[in-house]
Amino acid sequence: MTVPCSSAAPVQQKTALVVASGTDIDELLRSVLASDGWSIHHAVDNQHALALATTDPFDLIVTGRKMLGPDDVELLRKIRSARAHVRLIILTDRFTPGDVISAIREGAFSYFSAPFDASELAEMVRAAMTSPCWDDGIEVMSATPAWVRLAARCDISTADRLVQFLRGVRDPEIPEGIIYAFKEVLLNAIEYGGNFDPSQHVEISFIRARRAVACRVKDPGQGFSLEELRHAAIDSPADDLLSHVAVREAQGLRPGGFGLLLAKKLVDELIYSEQGNEVLLVKYVDPAISQGA
Amino acid sequence: MGLQVSIRKSGDVTILDLRGKSTIDDGESELLDSHLQKLVASGARKLLLNLADLTQVDSSGLSVIVGTCVSLRRQGGDLRVLRPSGLVLEVFRVVRLLEAIPSFEDEAQALASFGSRGYVASSS
Numbered sequence: 246m247t248v249p250c251s252s253a254a255p256v257q258q259k260t261a262l263v264v265a266s267g268t269d270i271d272e273l274l275r276s277v278l279a280s281d282g283w284s285i286h287h288a289v290d291n292q293h294a295l296a297l298a299t300t301d302p303f304d305l306i307v308t309g310r311k312m313l314g315p316d317d318v319e320l321l322r323k324i325r326s327a328r329a330h331v332r333l334i335i336l337t338d339r340f341t342p343g344d345v346i347s348a349i350r351e352g353a354f355s356y357f358s359a360p361f362d363a364s365e366l367a368e369m370v371r372a373a374m375t376s377p378c379w380d381d382g383i384e385v386m387s388a389t390p391a392w393v394r395l396a397a398r399c400d401i402s403t404a405d406r407l408v409q410f411l412r413g414v415r416d417p418e419i420p421e422g423i424i425y426a427f428k429e430v431l432l433n434a435i436e437y438g439g440n441f442d443p444s445q446h447v448e449i450s451f452i453r454a455r456r457a458v459a460c461r462v463k464d465p466g467q468g469f470s471l472e473e474l475r476h477a478a479i480d481s482p483a484d485d486l487l488s489h490v491a492v493r494e495a496q497g498l499r500p501g502g503f504g505l506l507l508a509k510k511l512v513d514e515l516i517y518s519e520q521g522n523e524v525l526l527v528k529y530v531d532p533a534i535s536q537g538a
Numbered sequence: 539m540g541l542q543v544s545i546r547k548s549g550d551v552t553i554l555d556l557r558g559k560s561t562i563d564d565g566e567s568e569l570l571d572s573h574l575q576k577l578v579a580s581g582a583r584k585l586l587l588n589l590a591d592l593t594q595v596d597s598s599g600l601s602v603i604v605g606t607c608v609s610l611r612r613q614g615g616d617l618r619v620l621r622p623s624g625l626v627l628e629v630f631r632v633v634r635l636l637e638a639i640p641s642f643e644d645e646a647q648a649l650a651s652f653g654s655r656g657y658v659a660s661s662s
Contacts, residue, residue: 490604500571500604507629
């Protein structure tokens with residue numbers, strides 16, 4: 246994946262199509278979209294949405310929660326075959342983890358599975374309304390139920406989308422802690438390894454084993470030595486937890502340094518490669534292992 | 539929701555009521571940093587962050603809070619937190635920040651810990 250960023254122009258025509266989800270979600274979407282002056286059209290179901298989308302060039306489509314996940318992906322495929330850069334956010338009550346992967350492959354902007362977090366949904370809609378380029382941001386390199394390999398562009402918006410896709414899987418054995426840890430490591434990779442350069446990509450693998458979930462993140466940078474981390478909280482002595490702040494100031498670094506420490510504490514194992522540009526997060530789902538029994 | 543910050547005063551303590559999240563996502567932590575830096579620049583030395591309605595914090599939010607705390611202590615002031623809960627409390631716990639930054643469940647006790655005297659004014 247070397248294409249730096251879609252050449253699609255920033256959104257000019259502010260027109261959204263919302264498939265009915267029910268009063269609460271419909272009202273939330275209306276308030277978010279209307280607050281930025283978007284014109285809103287409504288469809289009763291996916292068939293209606295497809296009919297409308299074939300005649301009107303919508304910039305953003307939000308599916309209805311009552312539709313099945315695979316049906317939403319099919320809608321996405323049909324619409325994007327005619328209008329490649331449309332942003333489509335899938336909302337669904339009924340789905341499988343495979344549907345989420347299919348949605349990424351087909352170029353969904355985001356994926357929300359019930360129960361919905363209204364504030365997260367509102368923020369993702371706002372991101373869809375403003376992202377100038379997005380549709381080459383995440384690429385599925387390979388996927389089986391146990392092992393998914395992705396490449397993600399080095400920008401924060403793409404990181405947010407990827408984290409939401411992971412949350413959309415709703416796997417009860419992927420605890421929020423590893424998602425938090427993944428996000429911290431991913432942001433480190435994007436900032437320090439990729440320098441927020443949208444022409445660069447981070448490689449990611451999610452591995453679902455019988456007794457553990459693991460996540461590997463490889464950034465495009467030169468790596469670093471773990472011995473040189475005095476500017477990070479992970480290296481602060483136990484009796485002076487904030488000592489890294491002065492080190493960062495002396496080195497002219499912005500406030501920070503908690504990402505690695507937070508990630509390490511939220512998983513069972515955090516392992517770096519020798520070069521320092523690959524990290525592996527492991528969370529045991531077998532309580533006997535995580536307790537060291 | 540992003541981050542909403544309301545500012546009020548109680549004696550010489552400035553209280554920031556935070557609602558939403560302080561993460562890097564849409565610049566919320568940057569917004570918090572901006573508020574805190576303005577307050578410190580204008581002479582505030584005793585800051586109490588009310589985290590009761592803060593739903594998320596990531597490393598960027600922690601860094602802003604810690605950076606301000608260290609800066610204030612160098613100037614003879616301090617920063618304390620009020621009612622962290624849920625994911626925010628979990629994050630504070632796992633990085634052992636509660637050992638470095640005093641946390642309170644009761645606002646009156648938090649104010650008293652600064653040695654402030656009485657409720658003087660309120661603003662937003």
